[in-house]
Amino acid sequence: MAGARHGSAPALKARKPTGLLGGSFNPAHAGHRRISLAAIDALGLEELWWLVSPGNPLKPEAGMAPLPARLASAQGMARRSRIVATAIEARLGTRYTADSLRKLARRYPDRRFIWIMGADNLVQFDQWRDWRLIARTMPIAVIARPGYDGGAHRARAMGWLRRYVRPQSQSRCWTKWRTPALVLLHFRPDPTSATRLRAALPDWDRLLSTKAPRDRITRLPLPHGG
16 A cells, blocks of 8 residues: 555554443432433443442442342343443452453453442542552543532542542543543432432332343353352
């Protein structure tokens, strides 16, 4: 080809911008959906994956519905959107976010990931295993939550992360940022609470289908015992 340098590689296909939002989803609710759709728009995402956790080391197991029920709940709430609910961490065999994100980045080289979490998680982020490694693995978007903004700005982790904060006006440029990089996203507050939903309907998981849901990302049902 005229003008091409000898030995030059063909242009790489652009990686799909994909958000990752982890949580128990116990159960998934309209608030999860609203903030996720807002994040998709603010960050220019092709998809946003809900990582339905097999178990959160920082949350008690009491009152936690089985993983198939939580995944089914999340899949139902994600219908007809660019949100994809998955229990892929059960397949990866990971318990900590840092390990999950590293494995996902290696497993899906065709995607550019950004980690998304609520301001309530930023408050306790320094308690997460290898939290600095998480920040170095991929950009982070923090979604403001009522009652947590002040604590998030005063969080111990922010003492280190503050120098890497990018303005919300540049949020769609995140695929070009070098890590660590963090952006604070402010949307209309949503008061929906999974805790209040469980209090109002404690047997919510028993109302769902007993059939193990099929995971759209792994293309397989949940592992036995999941």
